[in-house]
Amino acid sequence: MLARKNGSMSISEIAKHLNVSKSTVSLVINGKAEEGRISKASAQRIRDYIEEIGYKPNALAKSLATGKSRTIGLIVENIGDSFFGPIALHIEEYLRKHEYQVLYSSTMGDNTLAAEIVQTMLEKQVEGIILAPTDAMRTEVEHMLKSKVPLVLFDRKIPNVQTNYVGTDNYEASRQAVEHLLQQGYERIGMVTIDSQQPQMQDRLRAYREVLSEDGREEQLLYVSFLARSGDPVDAITKWLKKNPQIDGVFFSTNYVCIAGLKAMRKLDREQTLGVITFDDLEVLELMRPQISCVRQPLEKIAKAVVQMLIEQLNDRDKPFNEKIIKSKLQIRESSL
Amino acid sequence: MLARKNGSMSISEIAKHLNVSKSTVSLVINGKAEEGRISKASAQRIRDYIEEIGYKPNALAKSLATGKSRTIGLIVENIGDSFFGPIALHIEEYLRKHEYQVLYSSTMGDNTLAAEIVQTMLEKQVEGIILAPTDAMRTEVEHMLKSKVPLVLFDRKIPNVQTNYVGTDNYEASRQAVEHLLQQGYERIGMVTIDSQQPQMQDRLRAYREVLSEDGREEQLLYVSFLARSGDPVDAITKWLKKNPQIDGVFFSTNYVCIAGLKAMRKLDREQTLGVITFDDLEVLELMRPQISCVRQPLEKIAKAVVQMLIEQLNDRDKPFNEKIIKSKLQIRESSL
DNA sequence: GCAAAAAGCAAAACCGGTTTTGCTTTTTGT
DNA sequence: ACAAAAAGCAAAACCGGTTTTGCTTTTTGC
Numbered sequence: 001m002l003a004r005k006n007g008s009m010s011i012s013e014i015a016k017h018l019n020v021s022k023s024t025v026s027l028v029i030n031g032k033a034e035e036g037r038i039s040k041a042s043a044q045r046i047r048d049y050i051e052e053i054g055y056k057p058n059a060l061a062k063s064l065a066t067g068k069s070r071t072i073g074l075i076v077e078n079i080g081d082s083f084f085g086p087i088a089l090h091i092e093e094y095l096r097k098h099e100y101q102v103l104y105s106s107t108m109g110d111n112t113l114a115a116e117i118v119q120t121m122l123e124k125q126v127e128g129i130i131l132a133p134t135d136a137m138r139t140e141v142e143h144m145l146k147s148k149v150p151l152v153l154f155d156r157k158i159p160n161v162q163t164n165y166v167g168t169d170n171y172e173a174s175r176q177a178v179e180h181l182l183q184q185g186y187e188r189i190g191m192v193t194i195d196s197q198q199p200q201m202q203d204r205l206r207a208y209r210e211v212l213s214e215d216g217r218e219e220q221l222l223y224v225s226f227l228a229r230s231g232d233p234v235d236a237i238t239k240w241l242k243k244n245p246q247i248d249g250v251f252f253s254t255n256y257v258c259i260a261g262l263k264a265m266r267k268l269d270r271e272q273t274l275g276v277i278t279f280d281d282l283e284v285l286e287l288m289r290p291q292i293s294c295v296r297q298p299l300e301k302i303a304k305a306v307v308q309m310l311i312e313q314l315n316d317r318d319k320p321f322n323e324k325i326i327k328s329k330l331q332i333r334e335s336s337l
Numbered sequence: 338m339l340a341r342k343n344g345s346m347s348i349s350e351i352a353k354h355l356n357v358s359k360s361t362v363s364l365v366i367n368g369k370a371e372e373g374r375i376s377k378a379s380a381q382r383i384r385d386y387i388e389e390i391g392y393k394p395n396a397l398a399k400s401l402a403t404g405k406s407r408t409i410g411l412i413v414e415n416i417g418d419s420f421f422g423p424i425a426l427h428i429e430e431y432l433r434k435h436e437y438q439v440l441y442s443s444t445m446g447d448n449t450l451a452a453e454i455v456q457t458m459l460e461k462q463v464e465g466i467i468l469a470p471t472d473a474m475r476t477e478v479e480h481m482l483k484s485k486v487p488l489v490l491f492d493r494k495i496p497n498v499q500t501n502y503v504g505t506d507n508y509e510a511s512r513q514a515v516e517h518l519l520q521q522g523y524e525r526i527g528m529v530t531i532d533s534q535q536p537q538m539q540d541r542l543r544a545y546r547e548v549l550s551e552d553g554r555e556e557q558l559l560y561v562s563f564l565a566r567s568g569d570p571v572d573a574i575t576k577w578l579k580k581n582p583q584i585d586g587v588f589f590s591t592n593y594v595c596i597a598g599l600k601a602m603r604k605l606d607r608e609q610t611l612g613v614i615t616f617d618d619l620e621v622l623e624l625m626r627p628q629i630s631c632v633r634q635p636l637e638k639i640a641k642a643v644v645q646m647l648i649e650q651l652n653d654r655d656k657p658f659n660e661k662i663i664k665s666k667l668q669i670r671e672s673s674l
Numbered sequence: 675g676c677a678a679a680a681a682g683c684a685a686a687a688c689c690g691g692t693t694t695t696g697c698t699t700t701t702t703g704t
Numbered sequence: 705a706c707a708a709a710a711a712g713c714a715a716a717a718c719c720g721g722t723t724t725t726g727c728t729t730t731t732t733g734c
Contacts, residue, residue: 010720021684026722036723037681059460060406061720064397064689071440071461079416080426086417089443101457103408103440106426120438123396124408262624271626284621287599289608347690358714363692373693374711398690401719
């Protein structure tokens with residue numbers, strides 16, 4: 001009775017030890033003793049022995065046989081991020097209720113890497129993929145759609161590709177954000193965003209532009225490097241604020257841009273004089289003086305919707321694609337003097 | 338030539354199509370055509386066909402056959418946390434260099450859940466586990482040690498159990514932190530920590546106590562609920578600060594306690610009058626006025642050490658256990674007036 | 675009391691790979 | 705020209721499970 005590397009025995013070894021066949025053991029283990037017409041006595045004997053040796057099934061073998069890996073792939077931009085981290089936590093928690101585990105990866109915005117990750121996950125037979133795509137993943141996504149891999153995109157989608165998708169009302173929420181700044185009396189509002197084609201960023205940008213143009217105001221835009229390789233965004237924003245002293249309010253397009261912006265403002269000692277609003281909530285916003293308002297995405301709701309949509313697709317591969325927009329809330333904090 | 342669910346073909350199907358045997362195809366795929374003595378011609382024909390149909394191996398079958406899953410389990414307290422999130426990111430990046438993917442889970446401090454997670458990961462045949470244990474995982478850890486699963490603990494260890502471990506110099510760094518507050522002229526320093534037996538927290542606490550006692554000072558301690566279920570830590574800290582108005586400086590034991598503390602201070606309008614230092618760095622610390630100093634753990638170095646230790650163990654199962662302490666740095670920021 | 679039905683299980687086929695073995699055929703050496 | 709060696713590959717065994725099939729033996733019905 002040789003033990004395997006992991007210390008446990010295989011079903012065949014158990015069978016041999018008890019002088020029964022593999023199938024009998026397997027049926028008992030899976031609670032199919034009844035329908036397999038295994039006698040109470042044999043079943044109990046097998047159960048006892050399994051208990052005694054602490055048998056642990058090899059999930060790889062099981063998955064290979066059943067075609068179910070009980071694993072979902074989660075691909076985000078950066079698991080260490082204050083948006084994706086909590087989302088990942090909640091996705092994991094909801095998936096656990098359905099007895100799935102999560103194989104995760106961060107793309108850091110790298111398209112080549114993202115494609116590789118998808119590839120490896122599919123080879124590992126994940127049953128579905130949850131993906132915040134980088135901006136050039138059309139091919140991979142289309143490929144997955146064609147092979148009917150259950151897939152849910154979130155946060156951003158692929159333009160002109162029909163998929164399951166969960167996101168927020170980027171355009172509307174951003175409009176409200178910019179309008180709020182205007183209502184607060186700020187006159188010359190700038191926006192800092194990233195130099196990426198991600199559609200959700202484009203929507204936020206468009207909202208800013210349209211609000212300003214409808215009000216007959218001039219826009220003042222700064223793009224900072226998304227991949228954070230070329231140059232320091234704090235520097236870039238600092239220079240921009242210096243060069244445009246007329247700006248009295250700023251709309252940041254996302255969490256890490258906002259952090260960079262706040263650092264720049266601190267360097268220039270302008271925390272009190274600039275009106276700020278940002279997409280995505282951050283702990284720091286509540287702690288600043290003055291506090292900073294934001295567009296707050298309901299992370300848990302998003303995670304819940306993502307998982308629900310994936311589970312539905314898993315239950316019915318031919319279910320038509322679904323899009324769910326979870327509204328963000330304008331979190332208004334103490335107005336800056 | 339029936340396609341499988343995932344759209345790809347199996348090796349047997351390829352073999353059948355080309356009138357060769359499975360083994361031949363397998364050898365060619367794995368670049369073992371030479372040593373398998375497959376003729377150039379056959380090899381090329383197989384390669385061409387594989388290319389043509391875009392063959393994708395089933396990693397489950399491969400892992401079952403080879404005993405290598407190329408997957409590592411990562412178990413942390415909370416992937417959405419500002420400590421564990423970035424650590425997870427870096428761990429993932431380093432593991433990728435060794436062609437491993439990560440199966441992750443957050444325990445949220447729940448021992449039962451943590452044990453289940455370990456169990457499932459082992460069944461899925463992860464090749465190793467990286468674990469920030471909850472405070473009652475002795476059994477699971479000992480079990481893994483006995484069955485020689487490559488294992489690295491980090492952030493906290495299990496008292497009196499010899500394992501691989503990567504952590505920081507909690508005691509020394511905390512001493513420096515408290516001493517720094519004293520040097521800054523704060524007289525009555527309190528500490529807020531969590532009601533958990535985690536050894537790293539105990540070390541931080543002990544450091545605080547010893548520094549104060551050596552200086553003949555009285556300690557002022559507040560334990561907030563770790564599981565964040567019973568009551569709001571912000572309230573608890575607020576009350577504590579009110580009840581102990583003599584406190585002029587506070588040492589927070591970890592990131593989320595600090596956030597709660599800062600919120601309490603803000604409520605009481607005491608950001609200017611309390612000296613604060615905390616374990617773990619946070620974006621917000623740099624942005625506050627006054628800025629807040631902290632003990633900064635080198636997250637990337639920790640991640641690197643963790644992965645390196647795991648890889649070493651994977652390469653030699655009988656390697657003696659190793660402990661690596663990565664020193665934290667006291668990040669001193671602009672002193673509060 | 676005897677055929678048909680049900681019980682109880684062993685055996686085999688399968689999932690999709692890897693690796694070892696061993697059978698032809700061709701090449702080499704003398 | 706003939707044996708030994710090498711080339712080229714098919715076949716089989718294996719990894720650890722699940723599930724279907726089918727062979728005994730016992731039970732039931734009449």
